[in-house]
Amino acid sequence: MGGKTALLYSERFLDYNLGPLHPLRPIRVKLTHDLIQSKRLVNGNIASIMTPRMASEEEILLFHEREYVSLVQKYSERGSGLLDAGDTPAFKGCFEATSLVVGASLEGCDEIMSGRFTHAFNPSGGLHHARPERASGFCIFNDPAVSINYLKTKYKLKRLVYLDIDAHHGDGVMYGFYNDPSVLDIDLHESGKYIFPGTGFPDEIGGNEARGLKLNIPLPPGTGDQAYMKAFRKLVPDIVRRFRPEIILVQCGADGHAEDRLAHLRLTTHMYGEVVSEMHSLAHELCQGRLLLFGGGGYTLANVPRVWTVAFATLAGARLDNTIPDGWSREFSELTGEDPPKGLQDEPTTDDLKTTGEVDKVLRELATYLSL
């Protein structure tokens, strides 16, 4: 399929730090970059590292309200305060840190739209919960939402696909574009009956002209690769093809992986590879390969770098063996105090009849709302 992949990376991504006891650990982004490097996936022919820029205030205002942006600036200077009901504390320099996350995603948009790269990955991005007027769920500014509006205004795109496979519902993006027919938003997540943010049910299909262009697929806790892929394949490729996107954006939160500290799905690197591979093929088939990948959640440090390395290698078209380089394993132990993972890839998980039955029920329910 060809094409080059950009990895947006700066050590300054580590500045997005909500505190030493906070479950969102910025070190996961550095560990991802270092694992990708140690697997020798960055070589001039297939992939390069690009240094991100900061988003300007004007760009952040493409999605966020001015009053909220000013509040983030004030709290950022002061180095204290809560930006939502309690999960997202302000810290010194948080305005600059989150502007860099947004800037990296916008840089990814520019690299792809200019044709310099076919795909781009911002592992610090995917902050999909933030709302126009407030922070939410560890997310200060919503970089996927700003990216969508940036692509619409700067590049005049009219048909964008946003797929969100984070374990949590991408509510900030979904409701930010709920009535917008230029965005097909597909969101697979652990059901809001069990986890944050408690939204994203099959009857939410978009409003006005956008009816049928928002798909929510809530999954029961314990869903493994087999049932997940069945749901994905049944719904996603056909609807994406019918929509004929000009670009595909994928939020690839790694918290759907088995044994995540905050969520309860049972996915493996195998499923992430399959989903990214499918979206990658669709991008080449439908929109000259244009695909922007974001990180997202992911709270078990032994999993996140592996999931994102598999996703990145899939975009770059590189083959991966299962070994974890010794140097990276030592670094992992030193930085985290935890045991390093044994292999890069997991064995796929299967599903019992109960989970498969529950997922089938969700698909039937969704079909009635969409009259598929």
Ligand SMILES: [Zn+2]
């Ligand atoms: Zn490609």
Ligand SMILES: [Zn+2]
């Ligand atoms: Zn999440």
